[in-house]
Amino acid sequence: MSDEPAGDRAYMPVDSLKGLLQRGRGLGALWAPDDPATAAELVYEAVRQDWRWDSVDDRHLYLARLIQGLGLAPDPVVSLLAGDEDECERATRILELLAVSGSAEAREALRAYIREGEHWVDVLESVAGSWPVEWWDDLADVARARLSGEESLLWRSDPWVRWGTGHRTSAHPRPQGVQTVEVGPSRRRLLSVLADPDTADGAKAEALHTLAGRPPEPDLIPLVPGLGTVDGERPLPWLVRAVERLGSLAVPEARAWAADERDWLSWTGIRILAEHGEAQDLPALMRELAAHEEARQWWGAPPGGGGCAGAGGGPPPPRSAPGTPSG
Helix, strand or coil, X not given: CCCCCCCCCCCCXXXXXXXXXXXXXXXXXXXXXXXXHHHHHHXXXXXXXXXXCXXXXXXXXXXXXXXXXXXXXXXXXXXHCCCCHHHHHHHHHHHHHHHHCCXXXXXXXXXXXXXXXXXXXXXXXXXXXXXXXXXXXXXXXXXXHHCCXXXXXXXXXXXXXXXCCCHHHHHCCCCCCCEECCCCCCHHHHHHHHHXXXXXXXXXXXXXXXXXXXXXXXXXXXXXXXXXXXXXXXECCCHHHHHHCCHHHHHHHHHHHHCCCCHHHHHHHHHHHHHHCCHHHHHXXXXXXXXXXXXXXXXXXXXXXXXXXXXXXXXXXCCCCCCCCCC
């Protein structure tokens, strides 16, 4: 099985170290110290290539622990900061964790990027939410000097809340013309964004991220089939988390999703039925289990233990290529 991510990306076998690391499995972290030289290359490869099924999979902590446990240098992660926005975000999340665990090199790399990097605002807001204040507070003057007035800033979050008060306010007034991000949009606004076919995927992902942190939103249910990526291969980021919050409310529609030809939507339905389904849903779950057995692709159980849980916990093999996960 090839592991080149051309078209449908293919995972290496689940019983190999590479396959385990691609999937973010704990067994991979246990095996890695047995062959540290090989593991080092595979960990760096997993950093460079995002193998997650969707953004709900928080792989950053997994990779940071591997890098720390194997005593690896953070240089390849630092290099990723210079990539596109997604690569920069992935590197930032790993490096900020390494910094908190004691890596001075990771800490200084992020501080240097805030001074000179392209996506510096995103990095600054991220570290301000995870680091001690004293690690970033001295960058206030650097940040003010870099603001052009075109950035979208989370004005109600650090560091802007801290830097926009007290003696700094009079010396450095809030830049004019800066676009602000609404922290608490209404449910109607969020659903409107998700229902609009002309809305960019990034804006929809932001709306889903907000809904994923709120109480269940039943009006999201009829919108779910239309919330895949443009290529039809994956759910939009944060969709799975937002749907899982619906619990048993989503079961009736999840039965239709489970039978859908789109793998991501089918698997979303399967997850809901496995967690909250009834006896009538067992045949569909057993068919999914049989598909995993035939393809020899095991992903473990989904979170929790309710419903019909235990029928597999990751994306199913694509119908077009049995045994080769599409994400």
